[in-house]
Amino acid sequence: xSPDASGTPxxxxxxxxxxxxxxxxxxxxxxLAPDPAASGGADAxxxxxxxxxxYGVLDNLIGYAIRRAQIRIYEDFVHSLAQxxxxxxxxxxxxxxxxxxHLKLTDLAQILGIARSGAVLLVDALEExxxxxRRPAPGDRRAYSLVLTTAGRRTLEAATQAVVAHDxxxxxxxxxxxxxxxxxxxxxxxxxxxx
Amino acid sequence: xSPDASGTPxxxxxxxxxxxxxxxxxxxxxxLAPDPAASGGADAxxxxxxxxxxYGVLDNLIGYAIRRAQIRIYEDFVHSLAQxxxxxxxxxxxxxxxxxxHLKLTDLAQILGIARSGAVLLVDALEExxxxxRRPAPGDRRAYSLVLTTAGRRTLEAATQAVVAHDxxxxxxxxxxxxxxxxxxxxxxxxxxxx
Numbered sequence: 001x002s003p004d005a006s007g008t009p010x011x012x013x014x015x016x017x018x019x020x021x022x023x024x025x026x027x028x029x030x031x032l033a034p035d036p037a038a039s040g041g042a043d044a045x046x047x048x049x050x051x052x053x054x055y056g057v058l059d060n061l062i063g064y065a066i067r068r069a070q071i072r073i074y075e076d077f078v079h080s081l082a083q084x085x086x087x088x089x090x091x092x093x094x095x096x097x098x099x100x101x102h103l104k105l106t107d108l109a110q111i112l113g114i115a116r117s118g119a120v121l122l123v124d125a126l127e128e129x130x131x132x133x134r135r136p137a138p139g140d141r142r143a144y145s146l147v148l149t150t151a152g153r154r155t156l157e158a159a160t161q162a163v164v165a166h167d168x169x170x171x172x173x174x175x176x177x178x179x180x181x182x183x184x185x186x187x188x189x190x191x192x193x194x195x
Numbered sequence: 196x197s198p199d200a201s202g203t204p205x206x207x208x209x210x211x212x213x214x215x216x217x218x219x220x221x222x223x224x225x226x227l228a229p230d231p232a233a234s235g236g237a238d239a240x241x242x243x244x245x246x247x248x249x250y251g252v253l254d255n256l257i258g259y260a261i262r263r264a265q266i267r268i269y270e271d272f273v274h275s276l277a278q279x280x281x282x283x284x285x286x287x288x289x290x291x292x293x294x295x296x297h298l299k300l301t302d303l304a305q306i307l308g309i310a311r312s313g314a315v316l317l318v319d320a321l322e323e324x325x326x327x328x329r330r331p332a333p334g335d336r337r338a339y340s341l342v343l344t345t346a347g348r349r350t351l352e353a354a355t356q357a358v359v360a361h362d363x364x365x366x367x368x369x370x371x372x373x374x375x376x377x378x379x380x381x382x383x384x385x386x387x388x389x390x
Contacts, residue, residue: 045386045387046308046387047305048308048382050305050306053291053295053306054294054295055290055291055294056290056291056293056294057290057355057358057359058287058290058291060359060362061358061359061362062268062362062365062366062374062377062378063268063272063283063358063361063362063365064287065377065378065381065382066261066264066265066268066381067265067283067287068308068381068382069261069381069382069384070261070262070265071308072384072385072386072387073257073258073261073384075387076385076386076387076388077258079387079388088258088262092253092259092262095250095251095252095253096248096250096251096253098251099249099250099251100248100249110242110245111245111248113241113243113263113266160252163252163256163258164252164255164256166258167255167256167257167258169385169388170257170258170384170385171257171384171385172385173383173384173385174380174383174384178380178383179257181376181380182257182260182377182380182381183257183260185369185373185376185377185380186260186261186263186264186377187243187260187263187264188368188369188373189264189267189268189365189366189368189369190267190271190364190365190366190367190368191240191267191271192240192241192267192270192271192274193271193274193275193364
């Protein structure tokens with residue numbers, strides 16, 4: 001159980017003067033990632049439409065509709081995978097590494113759409129958790145191939161079941177056809193224009 | 196123009212030994228945020244389906260379909276708003292602050308679904324850009340209200356036009372009805388189960 005997933009109401013244990021305690025505990029997290037514990041009330045979670053808040057143009061944007069959905073899904077994902085401390089980027093990295101031999105860090109960054117420096121942090125964390133190892137890459141003395149450890153394979157197997165159950169929960173109010181429609185509409189969003 | 200949005204192909208200017216230069220330039224960015232410059236080729240952008248990559252279970256997940264869409268939208272957003280250095284979280288914060296008087300940092304964090312520490316970083320950046328100011332909150336000597344500066348109001352007005360155009364581009368392959376369907380399906384994804 002990570003401290004962030006505990007759902008402890010912020011008002012109960014914290015004295016008014018101790019407001020620095022919570023941010024310190026969260027140091028290791030990406031501060032702009034959705035925060036499962038950032039909600040107002042106990043277990044209330046993220047409210048995409050906080051009462052009496054004027055969202056202005058945000059309510060009209062496809063991009064903000066996606067952001068709202070992403071935060072809710074992220075929260076449930078983190079709760080569901082709390083026992084393994086597996087976040088969505090960690091899970092994606094484990095899957096990609098497990099299924100693509102001889103993968104280098106730059107490949108992983110490109111596939112996941114993150115900066116190379118982000119992939120370094122991600123792989124460092126997974127290595128520290130003993131789930132991933134770097135092996136010398138054949139034919140390139142400066143590069144490493146990424147592989148799952150035995151513990152990594154075992155964790156990925158259990159985590160995959162939890163992720164599939166989590167994703168089924170996320171879509172549980174939609175029919176199979178609606179889920180297919182949702183995925184297909186998302187895939188048809190326009191690629192970025194060249195910068 | 197931010198350096199990350201330049202679209203410079205990594206292979207061209209960098210000598211083999213200078214691989215530390217690029218991560219250093221990106222220091223200020225959230226390393227796990229989608230990276231507009233992380234792609235393989237020049238101006239190629241994020242490829243949600245890199246050829247010959249096995250995505251395994253990720254291809255079946257609603258969550259990963261949303262993640263893929265979010266990265267593409269993020270890239271085009273950052274390109275579109277490069278002249279103001281406005282990222283999606285910065286834009287959301289400016290809109291929420293502009294439309295909701297007497298907003299405190301904790302309110303902003305809750306509304307945007309981010310950690311309080313993330314809201315601090317966000318508001319610090321916007322304050323440094325001279326777009327947002329902290330004012331003493333009436334009735335609470337320890338808190339501040341957030342307000343837009345004159346420059347903030349002017350920037351938000353121009354940025355909003357750019358964001359609306361960007362969002363229209365993102366949805367340009369969908370009919371109006373399909374866009375409405377997409378938003379409604381996203382809104383029907385299940386809220387997280389209590390942790």
